[in-house]
Amino acid sequence: MDFEEAVQAAQTVGIAETDPMSDVDGWDATLKTAILANVLIGLPLRPLEIAREGIGGLDPRVVRRARAEGRPVKLICRAERTAAGLSASVRPEQISPDDPLASVRGTATMLCLATDTLTGLIVGGTEPSPRTTAYGLLSDLLQIVRDDSGEAKD
Secondary structure, three states: OOHHHHHHHHHHOOOOOOOOHHHHOOHHHHHHHHHHHHHHOOOOOOHHHOEEOOOOOOOHHHHHHHHHOOOOEEEEEEEEEEOOEEEEEEEEEEOOOOOHHHHOOOOOEEEEEOOOOOOOEEEEEOOOOHHHHHHHHHHHHHHHHEOOOOOEOO
């Protein structure tokens, strides 16, 4: 399908916003990257500090050729601790067939973590829906209002 049809299909199943520009321009992914980096790495990172490139400018011929070669193009979000602090980006990348992200299809998502002790921890989800997204958001909000002891803040 063409780009507009794909966006409409994503909206129909509830994974793209009514105004899909935040998805297409990479802003939604950028916000999620900032949140994850702040929580998991523990260093402050603002969305505007993340190098961002969306999928709107991709050439469909390049994407089809990459898929046919077994090296798909995926919107990749990265954040890593550096000597200077934190480096982060969101951009389409052509990945190798042996990259775990190459197996992500359709509406599935995957988070790959590399820590000092775990170099390949992978968390994934398939077929997110508005209900699972809402549950995730609620879970995140509840976690934010809890302090270290697990008690809700006043």
